[in-house]
Amino acid sequence: MNINISDAIKYIGVDDKDIDLFESQYIVPNGISYNSYVILDEKICVLDTVDKRKTDEWVANLENVLDGKTPDYLIINHLEPDHASNIQLLADKYPDMKLVGNAKTFNMLPQFFDIDLTDRTVTVKEGDSLNLGEHTLSFYMAPMVHWPEVMVTYESKEKVLFSADGFGKFGALDTDEDWACEARRYYFNICGKYGVQVQALLKKAAKLDIEKICPLHGPVLTENLGYYINLYDIWSKYEPEVDGIFIAYCSIHGNTEKAALKLYDILKEKTDKKIAISDLSRSDMAENVEDAFKYSTLVVAAPSYDGGVFPVMNDFLHHLKIKGYKNRKVAMIENGSWAPCAIKSMQPYFDEMKGIEISDAKVTIRSTMTAENEVQLAALADSII
């Protein structure tokens, strides 16, 4: 992919459109990009490498940009294998090249590579600078965005922030799609747990004069940066982006589904708020997690199952819990044929989360929805709008 960042800053990343699942769990219908960059100056630096799936293409891009020159530095913003797989290859190929990282980077690096680090490392701390000639890099630690060793690099001449996984997005670079949708799915599933740390990074970034953001996945952001930064601010504060309702349901034989769809219709009649609905068994879990965070209210509806709740709902709530779900309104609907127990099983998840307001208007269906259940669904609707 030919992306022009500037005369001196070159994109050498690659698109991966054949991967079945990113991180072995996320579908990426439009692929994913592994971004890597080179700055050409008196001293030449490479910023991050790419996944081993794309080594050959990346090396070709690198050699093309280097045009026979050798890099002086490799900046390691993030050690995760989708960005760091080729550190060993690069270190072996260019024995005079120094590796630039922080103390945590070099603590962790021997777990992945067998590189003699003696006299090969430049260990940087918060705010340290590295001069390349006309370009100067400074380094800011971003622990847990989304690994402990993560840092971001700012180049002051061209005002570029190399933001590691921050501002990343699913989708190969030739994909023509809305940024926010796939960036949000990426954010909540990959960085969602670390809102506090993302807030800390945003505060550091606010002090820098940034004209371009170069993330490790997804497009280089060059315009309207306030839009992206504002979304990251909302997301990392765990604030709902949309004042609306997300109905997440599952159903074995269709009766809980009928109730969920009935609630959807009732809500549509009663409010102009945005309402989304999803069958957890037949949709992308990562997108359901994204929607739970996106909307201000979540309704969960599930059958009882073996003295608990239907497994896919358990899985969904587990995902929300580990991603730090909080500060939302929640309502619950259960179904059961002999001893309904889905609500009892779902409730503890929400009890452990912060800032969850649970509607008292709980609905219990016994096998099939009754007229009384419909009245209860209307009351539930009233309680959340």
Ligand SMILES: Cc1cc2nc3c(=O)[nH]c(=O)nc-3n(C[C@H](O)[C@H](O)[C@H](O)COP(=O)(O)O)c2cc1C
């Ligand atoms: C494997 C299995 C386990 C179940 N366990 C329970 C249970 O513990 N308690 C209960 O009341 N119903 C239980 N049920 C019954 C369903 O919860 C009930 O039929 C419900 O109405 C299904 O809703 P649906 O039509 O949306 O699938 C179970 C059903 C199955 C298939």
